[in-house]
Every structure is written in structure tokens, then in C-alpha cells.
Amino acid sequence: MNILLFGVTKDIIGSPSLSIPSTAFSRNDAPKTVGELREFLEKAYPELQNLASLAVAVNNSYAEDEKEINSFDEIALIPPVSGG
């Protein structure tokens, strides 16, 4: 699973994208939804929990925690935005 990182999440995780090999999960343990992915990442990188907000985008749209994901989706972490 490949996750694109932006803004402060790039600093926290230390690279512009994060590739999680399937071997990182025990059988049936890989995140199947946005919520499960968020839980996994917040455990692996606790600093993510300190952000004012952390959205997950799936295929260029903001996604709710219930949204199902698979390895073909384009997934990105969106920290607080600051355009304009």
C-alpha cells in the first residue's frame, strides 16, 4: 500500500510517500478502511495525533473513516490546509 504525504505529514514521517509492504501486516490484518489505516498510522507515527486535523483522501476526494480501500486506490494524508 502506497500513501502520498503532504505538508507537515511529510516531516513527521520523513519522506514524500510511505510504502507499507503487505508483509507489515499479519494475515487479515491489513487496513480495509480509511479508519483502520488512520489507526495504523497514528500508532506507527504518534505525532500525527497532535495535528489540528488529519484528513485522508482516496482517489482525489476526501474520504470518511468507513470508506473501503485497496492497494489500487491513490491514498493521501491531508494535514490542515493553508492555501491563499
Add this chain to the structure above:
Amino acid sequence: METKIKNVFVDGAISPEFIANSIAKHQSKTTIGAHDIFLGQVRADEIDGKTVVGIDYSAYEAMANQKFHEIREATFEQFELSCMHIYHSLGKVGVGEICLFVFVSSPHRKEVFEALHYVVEAIKKDVPVFGKELFADDSYQWKVNT
């Protein structure tokens, strides 16, 4: 008909000349009776005793352009506009320089005031653009829109 997704991003600051040219280009569109323009300018905020010297903008470009497109479509649906243009900087923009240029036009003034407010608020809230506030000593912090 599905309209094409435009690229909103420009490299670096948006120059006053670019803005003036945009205005000039509308002089041939004579059904327009009112323009309204928003210009976002980089502020020299003081944070913990250090002064911001510029903002380095980055974005999730594909999604940001998609979001700008959705905001544009929603605005045209709600307000009677003749046209709308949005430009946002990427990369470094110094204090006092322009990083966002929104330009709306309509036959009448009421529509442009309301549409412009709607567009700018939507951009600030939804578009995945990230500003890194740069300080003179090479340190930085990530900006958060309030």
C-alpha cells in the same frame, strides 16, 4: 458537457502586471458590468519573536486542481457569473507578494460580491495547499488556516 480541469497553479508570486493584464482582457466582454477581485498577500507575521519572510507553497496538485474545479462549478451554479478565474502560487512567495488571485465577473455587482466571498472561503477550507512559513534564520513552521 464536462468542462476540462484547469491548472490553477503558477510558479512563485503572482505579479501585479499579470493581474492588470487579466483585467484588460475583459474589456472586450461588454455584457460584464461588475468585477470583483480577491488578492491574498503574504503577511510578515511575528511568531515567537521571529518574523515570517515568505511562504513556500506546496500542494497535492491533482486533487487541488480537482477541488478548484468543483468549487468553480458550485459557484457558477449558485451565482449568475459571466466568468471566473483562480490562480494560486506554488513555491516561494515573499512577504508583500501575492499568492492567490480570484477574479469574478457578472453583469451586476451583487452577484460578484457574494460569489467572491463564497469562492475564497471554499478555497481556504478545502483545497489541499500547504504553506510553510519561512523565517530569516532558515527555520520554518507549517501554516494552518483559521
